[in-house]
Amino acid sequence: MKVIDHINQANKTLVSFEILPPLKGKGISAIYNHLDPLMEFKPAFINVTYHRSETMFKKQADGSFTKIEVRKRPGTVGICAAIMQHYNVDPVPHLICGGFSKEETENALIDLAFLGIDNVLVLRGDAARNEASFEAEPGGHRYAIDLLRQVVDINSGIYLEEEVKDHGNARFCIGVAGYPEKHFESPNRNTDISYLKAKVDAGAEYVVTQMFFDNRKYFEYVDMCREAGITVPILPGLKPITSKKQMNILPRIFHVDLPTDLSTAIAKCKSDEEVEIVGTEWLLQQSRELKAAGVPVLHYYTLGKPKVIWNVVKEIV
Template identity: 30%
Template sequence: MICLMTLASVYQSTDCAISFELFPPKTSEGVELLCKNVERLMQFGPKYFTCTYGAGGSSQGTTLEVLQKVKQITKLPVASHLTCVGSTVKELEAYLTEAGRIGVDYIVALRGDPPKGTTQFEVTEGGLKYANELVELIRGRFGDLGIAVAGYPETHQEAVDFQTDLTNLKRKVDAGADIVITQLFYDNDDFYRFRDACEKVGIEVPIVPGILPVTNFKQAKRIASMCKAAIPQSLESAMTEADDDQDQFRVGVEHARQQTIDLVNNGVPGIHYYVLNKSEAAAELLDGLSLTSC
């Protein structure tokens, strides 16, 4: 496997490194549309693309197919999400081996959410319990792969408290993670508090904020409730007072644009955009912006 750049080196520039997250489409038409949107997103100079997979490990194969296509189109590094859910260590190793074979450069290492219909994470027999164990596996057996882990500015929904969640994050970083990508948030102050707290406990890797533009308020509330992200009252009021769907789109994109400007002005090393396989919102909010950190 030839890695175009290490994951750590992506964030060593004075520019704010942009990356985009995709998910595996369910149809061939969806794949075709995704590829068109990827081509459109290339105008903003992303450093890499990531791709999730379905709950419980479904669509893993499609994830690798998508990443292979994206790499062919963009010639950029690509990252696969990988969770502990429903997999033995041998199955995780088999996936990592195949990911390396087809040219995946980085892994977003996650414990993973409980499968649909359940409320608690259950360890698969012969599997792993925590994300730090997955990081240790990758770092020990697949050292060429860059590793990103997840951070939660507003605390993981299953964590006892913020400090416990932060301790768990440091455990993942100490196990060998290159960067932290945060869960989505809509108030930058939440991110800055989180970043400061990370620094205080000795987390020294790049902390990359994750942004999801609000383009549909009903969908935004559902996603935010799933990941325990608060929607500011000002944004909620503006969205609910919008005249129509297009006006909601405009309000949400402008909020994400202002988030981006503020984050760049406050020296973030990069921003990871959750684009939901679309390009319109990202194109609107990034158009004309200077992404050089101050």
């Protein structure tokens, strides 16, 4: 079932979760152990992130080094199939530009269509660790909107090889990312929203936001999007703070601000256990306010902290 259909058919705020594939070498039980406690909340869908390969150098016997590409968290497509089979819940695999050619993307979309997966979240993805700024894969996409257009083409039965005939159309519901505090590469929020409007006009059916810790920024963002003519659902993305080091890491990596009340409360904590209590309560209050405002979905970035998310969601469902 498509995400947009879940939203349109709901008579209340839905809940969804986002997970990481486990590190290479771990089995599917790592996913089930992570998700099992959360399934009592009947999530409408579960997002599974995609991760590009990292360049590493392996030392050879003669002392020379060979460059190899290593994907530390593979398995997105397989995990999505397992979630569908094990839980009967709709998965939403992420598609990213970084590290993939158009041909590889097309093959992944064909695999997803064969599995009966109806949804994708289209993202540019981050720059590789060895890149000062994002660089497209040779033969790949530079911008998320171009990746989105490839998915739209697949939905229309248009493939890279023009001679492909008598093909069926896919039926992917396409989501994209939004940034209440703007994408760090955009010069301002209005420009950032104009990029989002272009993606919606190209075929995106809903938006999932980057994490934020001040609901006012989400509400302002939605208002600005509506003024710009963006009418699709905008789902708030939510994450708990569970350690002191995140006070510095999250603003640096994700370019988000922490409200003064939150950062002051965290600074007073003597341990990460105390931080987790503060972060859980903050996320709970965020969730209650957003639900009261009638947001379509509360989308939680679980990212290794399913117990914290469980403690929050049990209070609001």
